[in-house]
Amino acid sequence: xxxxxxxxxxxxxxxxxxxxxxxxxxxxxxxxxxxxxxxxxxxxxxxxxxxxxxxxxxxxxxxxxxxxxxxxxxxxxxxxxxxxxxxxxxxxxxxxxxxxxxxxxxxxxxxxxxxx
Amino acid sequence: xxxxxxxxxxxxxxxxxxxxxxxxxxxxxxxxxxxxxxxxxxxxxxxxxxxxxxxxxxxxxxxxxxxxxxxxxxxxxxxxxxxxxxxxxxxxxxxxxxxxxxxxxxxxxxxxxxxxx
Numbered sequence: 581x582x583x584x585x586x587x588x589x590x591x592x593x594x595x596x597x598x599x600x601x602x603x604x605x606x607x608x609x610x611x612x613x614x615x616x617x618x619x620x621x622x623x624x625x626x627x628x629x630x631x632x633x634x635x636x637x638x639x640x641x642x643x644x645x646x647x648x649x650x651x652x653x654x655x656x657x658x659x660x661x662x663x664x665x666x667x668x669x670x671x672x673x674x675x676x677x678x679x680x681x682x683x684x685x686x687x688x689x690x691x692x693x694x695x696x
Numbered sequence: 697x698x699x700x701x702x703x704x705x706x707x708x709x710x711x712x713x714x715x716x717x718x719x720x721x722x723x724x725x726x727x728x729x730x731x732x733x734x735x736x737x738x739x740x741x742x743x744x745x746x747x748x749x750x751x752x753x754x755x756x757x758x759x760x761x762x763x764x765x766x767x768x769x770x771x772x773x774x775x776x777x778x779x780x781x782x783x784x785x786x787x788x789x790x791x792x793x794x795x796x797x798x799x800x801x802x803x804x805x806x807x808x809x810x811x812x813x
Contacts, residue, residue: 625804686739
């Protein structure tokens with residue numbers, strides 16, 4: 581079974597600064613997807629960024645980028661120019677590429693606080 | 697696109713009663729939907745995978761007779777918590793996979809907060 585670990589229960593960053601959230605995972609599969617989801621106080625889960633394991637290039641979405649290290653099974657999220665609206669719980673998630681096994685396995689989350 | 701709705705957003709019920717939560721895909725057909733449970737300050741735990749026209753697949757430790765899932769159409773899945781008790785109080789979230797867009801992951805509903813008195 582796959583496991584996802586987020587070792588930082590809480591993080592804080594000054595507005596406009598950069599912060600990196602850590603995520604490691606364990607799997608024996610070679611093909612899979614990794615995601616970062618954001619859950620603001622409204623509790624609506626929002627997809628932030630995704631990475632296909634077969635792609636060596638790190639995904640980027642505006643101020644959000646990842647550092648995907650497949651051999652190390654590491655998938656960190658970097659948020660640049662942090663904004664007040666970035667304050668939320670962030671969950672790292674793993675999904676197998678096997679047909680019929682599309683469930684998401686989530687980490688325990690990191691609560692991000694933005695300091696004005 | 698890819699909007700998922702849930703109803704109700706909040707429900708309070710008495711112990712021993714049953715509660716039905718609906719999950720709808722508004723602008724796409726979802727052959728597969730997922731039901732999660734989230735306790736305060738915790739992560740999402742998958743309860744079951746709901747497949748249209750077939751029986752749901754439950755995760756280990758989830759009582760299928762207590763949490764009844766029905767996926768009768770390509771846009772609607774329902775979760776019924778039968779004989780609810782206070783320990784069933786939680787935040788229930790559904791999600792749906794967009795056919796042909798598996799790489800995009802799942803799209804989540806806004807969640808339903810269940811409080812059992």
